[in-house]
Amino acid sequence: MNDDDELCLCFHITRRKVAQYIRVNRPKVPSQLSECYGAGTGCGWCRPFLKRLLDDAEAKEPLPDAQSYAAERAKYRQKSGDRPPK
Numbered sequence: 001m002n003d004d005d006e007l008c009l010c011f012h013i014t015r016r017k018v019a020q021y022i023r024v025n026r027p028k029v030p031s032q033l034s035e036c037y038g039a040g041t042g043c044g045w046c047r048p049f050l051k052r053l054l055d056d057a058e059a060k061e062p063l064p065d066a067q068s069y070a071a072e073r074a075k076y077r078q079k080s081g082d083r084p085p086k
């Protein structure tokens with residue numbers, strides 16, 4: 001996943017925006033990342049990835065590429081029966 005790829009697909013928030021938010025605001029818990037344009041407050045798919053970024057800003061394990069990330073989210077949403085954010 002590149003910095004300009006969307007990490008939170010519901011709200012079109014890029015990895016770069018989240019990383020910058022973490023660097024500047026130094027949140028203590030992942031839920032505080034919702035203050036970054038609402039990241040993680042839609043379907044919930046991106047929450048584990050938000051936590052990974054917060055746990056290790058240098059992410060030891062690289063995030064998946066944008067295409068497979070979006071495809072896995074589609075499967076996640078089908079399983080959860082989630083509705084799109086308002």
Ligand code: FES
Nearest residue numbers: 009010042043046
């Ligand atoms: S992808 Fe972030 S809340 Fe849905």
